[in-house]
Amino acid sequence: MFTIAMKDVWLRLKDKRGLVSMLLMPILLTAILGSALSGNFSESASMPDTTVGVTFDEDDSLSKQWVEETMPGDEVSVVTFADREKVEKALEKQEVDVGVLLPDMWGQKMATADVTVLTDPDKTMQASIVEAVLHAYIDRVNAVGTTAEQFAEELSAVGGVEVTPETENLVSDMSVLAQSNEGRVATATDGGTSVTGMQYYAAAMGVMFLLFNATIGARSILEERHSETLARLAMTPHRSFHIIGGKFIGTLLFSLVQFGLFLAATHLMFQVSWGTNLLQVFAIGFTYAFAVSGIAMMLAGIVKEEKTVDSIGGIGVQILALLGGSMIPVAAFPDAIQIISNAIPNNWALDQFVHVMTGAAWSDLILSMTALVMVGLGTLILGWVRLQVR
């Protein structure tokens, strides 16, 4: 079994073109995606630099508070305009990214008044974030108002208390809450710490390119069948499970070699931190490679032609990688797609790598690792049965 496995690893290491695509491509893609999309992951840059053009009633204290205190921040600057026309012109000239038209005396009719947000079609993301900040502010102010009202009613009912100063004190305290920036910036965090773009895409590309071993492993069996070496193996004293087992271990070993080299390369070249517990990283890598190797055997049992396997490698793996979050984090998908993503082994592996990067306990990983081993075993058995029938 081990002789067949070692032969397979040796053959793959001799295939220079295959090596380039399996080792250099993930490193290259990690570098490109990790650098290009790092902004989506760092805590400080979750929103691009944005200028908001606003018209508001300067006599209204809540409007003034939102314009001068709540909205501005490191990435957001606010420019005030006299009227809507001027905001629209500024938007047209791209002097501002988003326009906000607060109605007169907005603070007094916040629950019912309409606020207009003018959007540049190219900057919908900034507009969405400004809208979200606006809604959050309205909700908080309304909550403060309702609470103050309730508080005054309760005080009146008790009697013997000066309602007005007490209510003013409360409103003063709660206005701090209304001004709060909570929820203003959406950060990509997991657990207590956030992962950088480079970390995320290192894990994502590692997972995606390990998945290619499913088609490479299957192709190897079909090639052996085509070249009659599989028949020759079957004529040796070894039984079929030795041969399939050898092919399985070969795929597993190569996947582990690939993963080990990728891990070292991303750490040394891009200073990617895979977390503090390397044993956890290897455990996830091993269980995922195990699942991938099983899938390879199943594919070889189901598919008859090498061309079909190539198609699966070309399209199927890309789709699985996309659904599994290797291109875009799964959190960015609609809920329905996220449900599908949660059923995909590569998503489990990526999720677990990110967990380990942000600090995870073994108990957090056991379920996914067990599921990956079960997938590997199930598909291996299925593949073995199918290949025996063939």
Next chain:
Amino acid sequence: MIEVKELKKSYGQKEVVKDVSFKLEKGEAFGLLGPNGAGKSTTIAMICGLVPYDGGGILWGDQPMSPSMKRRVGIVPQEIALYQTMSARENLLFWGRMYGLSRKEAKKRADEVLAIVGLTERGKEAVETFSGGMKRRVNIGAALMHNPELLIMDEPTVGIDPQSRNHILETVKKLNHAGMTMIYTSHYMEEVEFLCDRVGIMDHGEVIASGTHKELCRRLVGGTVIRLELEEANEAGVKALEQLSGVDQVTVQEEQKVYDCFVTSPHEVMSGMMETVVEYGIKVSSMEVQEPNLEAVFLQLTGRTLRD
């Protein structure tokens, strides 16, 4: 040493091997001769355990053949079943290990086998860079790694140049002389005649005749074949040839243009034949007198040549 008894195999309704039986003694070379599709490779595949048989049996001594006995058998498949990107030596080492040799034993034996197949100097080169003949030699070498008691070769010289073919035949002959028992399948009559002590002639899944070369030729009615190739068919002329005294049988091939006349004494028949050719205006493009051989036996038994 090995006995094949009434082996049967069908694919669906088609019976591809029908009650094939033969027996080999230690050190003997047995040839299975027949055209493509005769059932030779299926018979070999069943002996090797690759294809299950529907009936009959295979005995090694007096024991049914088991997977563990495969260690005593070396198999040279019809296809070049090697890893093309690996070197000849790496291939030999791998196949040696698959037959249970230790790493050390395999290394030692690989050098010996490379010498046997005449590839010592090119052992480190990738098989994909070799000519067809050299690949065939490595293909045989892989089967010799574990020094088998029985070597089974399924058309090991298909599609190679005459020089490589001769090298292979000489090598196989030497191995047999050294005591290795072998089963050799081919549709090349000369190879089987050169290598094998006994021959089984197969056609349509059956062994239609078997024996030594001499025994088979003795069965030939009219031992010599006079082959006439005509420029155009001439039915009346051929009928006249068949009627000639001394002509035992006439077979016709290739759109009525090739006639094989089986005769016992070619000298006595020749003058009569010439007269008939002239009398009936038979346009002869070539004439050849063939001594009794297995090709002629096959031709007489089936009405076809081995290469049909």
